[in-house]
Amino acid sequence: MQVWRFVVFTSFLLSGFAEGKVVKDTRWMAPDKRFVYLSKFAFKIGNGSFKYRIKLGTHTNSPALEKNVTLPLLIFLDNHWIEVDRLPACERSKKVMTTRQVIVQKDNEWSPWVTGVLHQSIRPHVWYFAFSDCQELLGPTSGPFPVMFESVMLQEDGSQFSYELLGTRFAAAMQALSYIVMMLVFLKRELELMRTQPLHPIIQVLNVAILSSAAGSLLNMTHLFFYAHNGTGLTLCDVLSEVLSMLSQMLVTTILLLIALGYTLRTGDLAKVRVGSAPALPVVATVCVGHLVLVAIGNHMADDSRFKFHSNEGAIGWTIVCIRIALYAIFLVACSNTYLASPASRLQAFLRTYTIASSLYFLAFPLLFIVTSIFAPYLRHKIMSNGVWLVQIASLSWLATLFLIPKSQYFSVSSLGHGLLPSFRSWVRGFSKSLE
Structure with a gap:
């Protein structure tokens, strides 16, 4: 009976329970380097989807926005990432595969969700997500300030496990x-x-x-x-x-x-x-x-x-x-x-x-x-x-x-x-x- 219970319990753990990955974190943007890496995700072959939202954290160095500001969410492919990482911060956008526009809210609230689909046809790929303000639209700051983000990733079959965890x-x-x-x-x-x-x-x-x-x-x-x-x-x-x-x-x-x-x-x-x-x-x-x-x-x-x-x-x-x-x-x-x-x-x-x-x-x-x-x-x-x-x-x-x-x-x-x-x-x- 004990063995049977163990088998049932193990089968439950291995069953297709609602898989999901949510990343909630904070990155710090330097005043002289307006580029921050956010997160990464490995999609398997097929169409993987993502959604992101961003807000500025509360900090003495955080810029005081008088109006909403639209900034790019930069998305890089793993084929280029090593080269991207070596480039100066504001030259990295030259290697970007695609972008989405994020509307940063002036009242330090979450931006509306931005969504997208990334396609892999030959092999799985790791996609890297970053946030940039190279035109300094956020305004001057006296020091590093927090950029908070939340992301949700989804494989084509509904799994939100990154490929390396499947x-x-x-x-x-x-x-x-x-x-x-x-x-x-x-x-x-x-x-x-x-x-x-x-x-x-x-x-x-x-x-x-x-x-x-x-x-x-x-x-x-x-x-x-x-x-x-x-x-x-x-x-x-x-x-x-x-x-x-x-x-x-x-x-x-x-x-x-x-x-x-x-x-x-x-x-x-x-x-x-x-x-x-x-x-x-x-x-x-x-x-x-x-x-x-x-x-x-x-x-x-x-x-x-x-x-x-x-x-x-x-x-x-x-x-x-x-x-x-x-x-x-x-x-x-x-x-x-x-x-x-x-x-x-x-x-x-x-x-x-x-x-x-x-x-x-x-x-x-x-x-x-x-x-x-x-x-x-x-x-x-x-x-x-x-x-x-x-x-x-x-x-x-x-x-x-x-x-x-x-x-x-x-x-x-x-x-x-x-x-x-x-x-x-x-x-x-x-x-x-x-x-x-």
Whole structure:
């Protein structure tokens, strides 16, 4: 009965609920640069429609209009946008594909809606919308002033999801389902293992990583469900989904680094595991927290910016790539040191295999990030989100195989395969000692 309820609930989430995207935001127009980017939308093949309205925000720098002013809503095609973005502000209209006239109201009320239809015949296209006052019809101002806008976009079939988001609800549901199945399979194996010995703390950390991935996928599915309903989704669910996904990745990274540094291989005392002269876990934990902060900031700092098509695009993404490469360098040095300090041939054989497999994980995000940028903007979100999911589920499965199968190579050379294992409480005490 529970399975049947889950299937019904999932089918409801995937059903054709009234899809919609509404963008409400504010841009700031500089007095010497009377051009502001508003938003973008990717239309699939066919006739896509849009409507916009604009008003001046209330601010000390806002121009005081004595009468209504008609200004252009500029619409650019993705083929030209990179070139447009490099041109001086008031020369960008030379590359415009089409325009609509917006009547800005003198009383700071919303302008009448302006509408239009954009046609795609060969492939999907991203259309960029901007607002311009290069003739300074709004009058002089002493500083930047707010321009508020509201837009509604509609695909030909009635969907208001931008092309890069089409199909993401189904993908999110499948990702969540895969993590839930993984949790159930591993839980069964852990219960069998607990009959003979307590769970090692490193297995418990792996459990938290799997749980974080599952919770993040469920929150993402919830966000997309509400997004289809109200056009904006649930911001809290969206942010938490990204943070939990990154937390899972950071926990996997922590596990890989600790093992490379010799934890469970050469020592079971976490306080003795060090990066150079510094205790290992605080160093790794600091990097992880930095990752999470970057994701939380980057997820909505430029949510509808002109360059962003997935959550890690832009400067935030490049920063994460640099951090991952730095962590990979630390990992390689740690593996080398542990290898040289390990006389046992079985342990050295394991470390060789472990280094190769872990390298794939460390390099996956940087490579995926770079490869994704090669593709058309409207494909990047799907490639990035599905790529991260595949890498994460593969790494979690691999680690679970190492930790939960007594016949695994790691199990035979580590403290997991020996009698007395530390409790999670003692593991926490080891962390506390490493901070001293």
